Amino acid sequence: MDEQREVKVQNPWHRPVVIFLAGVITGGIIIMVAISVIQYKPLPQKYKYGIVLDAGSSHTSVFIYEWPAEKENNTGMVRQKHTCNVEGKGISSYSNNPVGAGRSLQKCMEEAKKTIPAHRHHETPVYLGATAGMRLLKMENEDASEKVLESVAHSLKSYPFSYQGARIITGQEEGAFGWITVNYLSKNLRKPTGTLGALDLGGASTQITFVPQQEIESQDNSIDFRLYGNNYHLYTHSFLCYGKDQVLKISMGKKMESTFKADETHPIELKDPCFHPGYNLTKTAGSVFDTPCMEGVKMANGSFFHVGTGNWSQCQQSIRKVFNTSYCPYSRCSFNGIFQPSVDGNFGAFSAFFFVMDFLNLTSDSLDITKQNLSTYCSTPWKKIVQNHPKTKEKYLSEYCFSATYILTLLEDGYKFTSKNWKDIKFIKKIEDSDAGWTLGYMLNLTNMIPAEAPDTPLMPYGGYVAFMLLFSLLILVLLLMVYLYFRRSSRTAQKDII
Numbered sequence: 001m002d003e004q005r006e007v008k009v010q011n012p013w014h015r016p017v018v019i020f021l022a023g024v025i026t027g028g029i030i031i032m033v034a035i036s037v038i039q040y041k042p043l044p045q046k047y048k049y050g051i052v053l054d055a056g057s058s059h060t061s062v063f064i065y066e067w068p069a070e071k072e073n074n075t076g077m078v079r080q081k082h083t084c085n086v087e088g089k090g091i092s093s094y095s096n097n098p099v100g101a102g103r104s105l106q107k108c109m110e111e112a113k114k115t116i117p118a119h120r121h122h123e124t125p126v127y128l129g130a131t132a133g134m135r136l137l138k139m140e141n142e143d144a145s146e147k148v149l150e151s152v153a154h155s156l157k158s159y160p161f162s163y164q165g166a167r168i169i170t171g172q173e174e175g176a177f178g179w180i181t182v183n184y185l186s187k188n189l190r191k192p193t194g195t196l197g198a199l200d201l202g203g204a205s206t207q208i209t210f211v212p213q214q215e216i217e218s219q220d221n222s223i224d225f226r227l228y229g230n231n232y233h234l235y236t237h238s239f240l241c242y243g244k245d246q247v248l249k250i251s252m253g254k255k256m257e258s259t260f261k262a263d264e265t266h267p268i269e270l271k272d273p274c275f276h277p278g279y280n281l282t283k284t285a286g287s288v289f290d291t292p293c294m295e296g297v298k299m300a301n302g303s304f305f306h307v308g309t310g311n312w313s314q315c316q317q318s319i320r321k322v323f324n325t326s327y328c329p330y331s332r333c334s335f336n337g338i339f340q341p342s343v344d345g346n347f348g349a350f351s352a353f354f355f356v357m358d359f360l361n362l363t364s365d366s367l368d369i370t371k372q373n374l375s376t377y378c379s380t381p382w383k384k385i386v387q388n389h390p391k392t393k394e395k396y397l398s399e400y401c402f403s404a405t406y407i408l409t410l411l412e413d414g415y416k417f418t419s420k421n422w423k424d425i426k427f428i429k430k431i432e433d434s435d436a437g438w439t440l441g442y443m444l445n446l447t448n449m450i451p452a453e454a455p456d457t458p459l460m461p462y463g464g465y466v467a468f469m470l471l472f473s474l475l476i477l478v479l480l481l482m483v484y485l486y487f488r489r490s491s492r493t494a495q496k497d498i499i
């Protein structure tokens with residue numbers, strides 16, 4: 001009996017104190033895991049907002065962006081929540097009525113107030129960036145351009161948002177921020193993979209931006225960025241007056257200059273291969289020559305009949321005349337003496353590049369097939385075109401043949417794309433529900449949302465962390481149980497041996 005009692009006393013697992021301590025340790029581990037899991041659980045998502053107005057030459061669009069507050073420095077987190085197209089023309093058309101420019105924004109800004117939760121209004125930045133239409137107005141009439149900018153600024157300040165400025169952005173900014181937008185949305189910026197070049201076509205200017213293989217020979221065309229720990233050396237150029245609306249005016253002006261000299265009788269007929277056969281509209285010379293882009297072209301006046309002949313190759317011949325390729329002060333040029341390295345890698349072509357090519361179903365064929373299809377389209381009678389597209393605005397409809405011919409000529413003769421790398425051009429409108437364009441990149445830059453260095457990332461993702469903690473604590477429990485069972489068995493064996 002005495003021996004048995006001694007053994008019982010020697011076996012520590014039978015002591016209530018030890019059992020109590022084991023319970024406390026196990027409970028402590030469970031509480032520790034529970035607290036750390038709850039502590040690091042992501043808080044319910046809080047969203048922040050930003051507004052950018054794209055005051056283009058033809059119209060103004062309001063973009064509302066949204067992003068989770070605690071993830072603002074991660075690539076691809078900002079998304080487009082809402083867009084609103086301002087009624088009427090672009091702000092540069094209000095040169096004779098500047099107050100009207102500010103007033104035109106009202107409807108869309110009221111919509112923005114409804115879209116963004118009221119408690120976020122005061123911290124939501126609003127930016128307005130004006131592009132080539134306002135650049136041209138500034139060249140023509142600086143005073144009028146300032147009055148228009150004052151008017152839109154005054155209008156934007158009357159809303160409860162955080163007004164951050166209304167200005168004309170430079171062509172380099174327009175190109176570079178378009179490039180940032182498409183690469184941010186494609187999540188290319190933190191990966192070692194290549195980037196996407198950006199091609200933007202507007203009504204009054206066009207931009208080309210990409211990472212070149214060759215050295216950039218002109219300082220004006222070079223932009224450097226450090227984003228997420230990577231250095232980017234970009235080539236960019238913006239051609240003022242080479243948006244599709246201005247090129248249409250220039251090429252019509254040039255045609256008028258050459259035909260109207262020979263024929264003095266009024267009203268004059270302007271035969272145009274870029275318009276469909278059967279198209280015939282009376283236009284005024286003033287509506288063609290109302291631009292500073294027509295320098296050196298002899299001005300016509302009065303009205304004329306704009307008559308379509310629908311001949312694609314003649315149309316291309318007439319468009320080629322707007323590119324000056326007679327001089328180049330560098331090793332290679334696109335046109336008008338502007339340096340351009342050879343195009344390299346994939347390109348996203350957006351805004352009017354997309355609108356036009358998508359409308360004509362010309363976004364996925366080889367360059368040769370695209371030309372053939374466009375040629376057939378241009379020679380289709382105007383009557384039939386209208387019948388086939390009763391809902392499309394006739395002004396847009398009448399210009400698609402011209403616009404697509406200009407696009408092919410700009411890409412092939414201007415930028416030197418070939419039938420080999422034609423497939424590298426992707427005609428895009430949106431990437432992941434956000435429009436391709438300069439506005440997103442502009443906002444990301446001004447709100448410092450793209451850090452120069454890669455932000456620190458946790459050792460493991462949240463899900464992995466929770467799973468790890470749970471498994472680890474389960475392992476400790478199992479170990480404790482095994483030790484307990486082992487000691488219990490060995491103490492029983494010891495007891496039996498003694499008996």
Ligand SMILES: Nc1ncnc2c1ncn2[C@@H]1O[C@H](COP(=O)(O)OP(=O)(O)O)[C@@H](O)[C@H]1O
Nearest residue numbers: 056057058059131132202203204205243352355
């Ligand atoms: N659905 C459409 N079809 C064809 N062209 C369009 C369509 N929507 C917009 N556009 C054209 O896209 C161009 C947009 O240019 P915009 O951004 O206003 O000028 P910029 O960038 O030169 O200041 C304009 O030429 C406009 O007519």
Ligand SMILES: [Ca+2]
Nearest residue numbers: 056131202351
């Ligand atoms: Ca534009």
